[in-house]
């Protein structure tokens with residue numbers, strides 16, 4: 095079922111009136127401190143000094159609002175919430191701002207990402223498996239472990255405040271247990287704990303998985319991806335894998351995109367951002383709230399990973415020929431919530447090319463509509479058609495065969511390339527998800543190719559480097575059809591100075607990596623329809 099309710103921007107518009115639409119990764123990692131070394135970060139004024147201002151007698155009963163908010167967010171995440179959505183909402187509701195908000199964010203993100211490692215340490219310190227510890231108490235202990243082992247909170251503050259939190263939220267009985275476990279954890283340095291919990295694990299990949307707090311299946315899949323995409327050889331893969339997994343545990347920087355024709359990099363610079371060296375339309379924000387920047391608030395700029403920016407620019411820069419060149423019209427087949435559509439639409443308007451953003455979910459189609467608000471206004475002014483369509487992308491090849499010159503398929507995927515931004519994702523995903531998505535990814539690619547005019551281009555992207563979601567999908571479909579060829583996309587990836595990007599693999603596909611490029615691990619394949 096499809097619904098063309100969002101008609102041509104020239105013919106009036108109606109807003110959805112709900113949802114958030116400032117592009118992808120919004121809020122993720124914001125305010126988090128960087129950790130200086132992998133196990134113990136550089137001292138940070140905020141963490142070390144972060145103690146409750148209550149009198150000692152009161153401290154015995156209550157912890158501070160930032161820690162309480164962090165605990166509440168952890169419980170929401172345990173109930174299926176997403177840290178990058180629940181935490182900003184909580185902080186807003188509780189009016190926790192500035193350094194306290196940053197402290198709470200680091201607590202939740204760090205404790206969640208590293209919960210695999212911390213659980214092993216907690217089990218060892220408690221002398222019992224974590225499955226025998228109540229989930230509420232375990233979350234308290236994870237937050238405490240992160241203060242002791244992953245941040246530089248002073249030991250006495252980490253222990254006292256964690257015990258106070260336990261008393262407040264887990265009860266007096268649990269607080270004694272939390273006190274004992276916290277004291278035991280505080281007796282050893284992070285490296286000692288890692289040595290203890292990895293002792294006896296014979297397989298080096300499994301040992302690395304525990305040390306870097308990743309599920310073993312994810313660690314193995316990323317290892318295979320590094321080799322399969324040509325980013326490592328058998329001789330170098332262990333080093334590369336370690337760097338990749340460690341970068342998954344680092345907060346992602348806040349990257350911004352200035353949507354061309356709607357905002358400029360000068361404007362973002364003026365508002366405190368630094369120009370990106372990587373993306374010609376990108377900037378980064380070292381500190382502060384991106385929502386405080388006028389261009390972001392207006393939807394003329396957005397929070398967006400630089401890897402996402404680069405692949406949209408690549409699709410727009412590649413040459414289309416034949417029938418497709420005679421009648422340019424662009425499609426984003428899987429557009430929700432609209433991050434890439436925002437950039438693609440801005441480029442389309444500049445070239446006076448009609449643009450359609452399609453999304454299956456009603457809520458996410460609403461987000462696309464909202465994300466494109468500035469682009470819609472610009473399209474109206476320029477008399478360029480810009481539509482948001484809610485419908486199944488698998489139908490579009492039949493509904494509009496050969497109807498587009500450039501088609502972006504940012505396929506639903508496991509997100510294993512964006513683990514920095516989604517702290518809980520590594521623990522939620524399973525190998526079954528990869529298998530379940532394989533059919534959908536192939537169907538969407540097939541439909542996208544059908545919707546492309548001869549001479550036109552299809553860009554297939556995922557924020558996962560998993561071989562089953564990337565190379566294997568594309569190679570499979572190309573082999574099955576005789577009307578499409580793979581174009582080497584590497585030369586289309588250029589940095590902010592116009593220089594070709596390095597470390598893109600053996601081609602013809604492009605695979606970006608957090609540890610090599612500082613971006614999410616985005617995959618991009620470019621196909622030309624005959």
Ligand SMILES: C[S@@+](CC[C@H](N)C(=O)[O-])C[C@H]1O[C@@H](n2cnc3c(N)ncnc32)[C@H](O)[C@@H]1O
Nearest residue numbers: 428429430431432433434454486487504505506
């Ligand atoms: C990876 S996300 C796209 C992210 C988006 N391109 C951006 O930059 O903000 C994949 C999207 O595909 C949508 N989707 C899933 N199945 C679909 C289908 N059959 N047709 C169209 N969209 C679909 C999901 O709802 C999700 O919003």
